[in-house]
Amino acid sequence: QLQLQESGPGLVKPSETLSLTCTVSGGSISSSSYYWGWIRQPPGKGLEWIGSVYYSGTTFYKPSLKSRVTISADPSKDQFSLKLNSVTAADTAVFYCARLTFGGVIDPWGQGTLVTVSS
Amino acid sequence: QSALTQPPSASGSPGQSVTISCTGTSSDIGGYNYVSWYQQHPGKAPKLLIYEVNERPSGVPNRFSGSKSGNTASLTVSGLQAGDEADYYCSSYAGSNNVVFGGGTKLTVL
Numbered sequence: 001q002l003q004l005q006e007s008g009p010g011l012v013k014p015s016e017t018l019s020l021t022c023t024v025s026g027g028s029i030s031s032s033s034y035y036w037g038w039i040r041q042p043p044g045k046g047l048e049w050i051g052s053v054y055y056s057g058t059t060f061y062k063p064s065l066k067s068r069v070t071i072s073a074d075p076s077k078d079q080f081s082l083k084l085n086s087v088t089a090a091d092t093a094v095f096y097c098a099r100l101t102f103g104g105v106i107d108p109w110g111q112g113t114l115v116t117v118s119s
Numbered sequence: 120q121s122a123l124t125q126p127p128s129a130s131g132s133p134g135q136s137v138t139i140s141c142t143g144t145s146s147d148i149g150g151y152n153y154v155s156w157y158q159q160h161p162g163k164a165p166k167l168l169i170y171e172v173n174e175r176p177s178g179v180p181n182r183f184s185g186s187k188s189g190n191t192a193s194l195t196v197s198g199l200q201a202g203d204e205a206d207y208y209c210s211s212y213a214g215s216n217n218v219v220f221g222g223g224t225k226l227t228v229l
Contacts, residue, residue: 035216046122047157047165047208049218060216096164103153104212107167107176 002027004097004110012117018084022097022110023077030055030075035100038071038082040093041112048093052100053080087117123147123209123221130227131199139224141192141209147219149190153212156185156194159223160205168207169194196226204228 008020022036029036037052051061053071061069065084073080084091094112124142131137141148141156148154154172157165167176169185172192182197192211196203209221 037218046223047210047220049210049220052216052218062217100218101170102216103151103171104210104216104218105153105155105167105170106157106165106210106218107170109164109166112164 002099002108004099004108006095006097006110006113008113008115010113010115012087012115013119014088014117015086018082018087018091018115018117020082020095020097020113020115021079022081023079024099025078027078028075029073029078029080033101035060035102036073036080037098037100037106039096039098039106039109040091041096042090042093050082050084050095089117091115092117121219123211123219125207125209125221125224127222128225128227130229131196132229133199133201135199136195136197137199137226138193138195139207139209139226141194141211141221143190143192143211143219145190147190147211147213148187148192150214151212152187154185154187154192155210156183156192157208157210158203158205159208165208199228201228 035052038050053073070083096112097110156169159165173185213219
């Protein structure tokens with residue numbers, strides 16, 4: 001079955017760029033039926049959709065994060081990536097990658113990876 | 120694009136039913152039949168429970184049901200079990216391929 005796995009540094013310094021990659025197995029991100037997205041969850045808090053990418057490279061971002069976020073797709077590797085720049089402690093969170101339908105249904109999810117912003 | 124509003128907590132005894140509400144606006148819940156609900160146990164990734172207001176993915180018990188009226192969606196858990204104790208999140212399509220979440224509800228089984 002389709003599985004997603006996040007990877008990347010668990011610690012990022014303030015003002016630097018957070019970079020994560022999601023590797024998809026058991027399927028292809030080149031499907032025309034789905035988007036691929038990132039969701040984050042600060043410790044003890046709720047979920048926040050960050051943005052999504054279509055295999056063609058078309059992207060959609062949460063308006064309040066748009067100026068700091070870049071999401072890209074690499075269909076040749078069945079991977080998609082997140083870059084969040086100018087991070088602060090408020091960006092500390094568990095980051096999940098996931099598959100989304102056009103109606104915003106999120107399934108399945110990766111297991112999540114904790115990224116801490118600290119000097 | 121504001122977060123959807125959920126009660127922070129809900130509770131019920133085993134065997135009882137509990138309903139969790141999720142209130143949005145005409146730009147999200149009220150404008151589309153794309154409301155989803157997710158269950159999250161501590162330390163785990165969220166799991167899809169309900170999609171498109173009232174559809175259940177394969178494997179989700181029919182004790183979980185969803186509904187919507189106007190700008191408010193609801194999740195009902197019937198026949199509460201100890202394993203239902205978790206955080207529950209609603210989400211809605213908000214146009215232009217945007218997704219908005221609720222703040223989450225912690226369900227306690229007494």
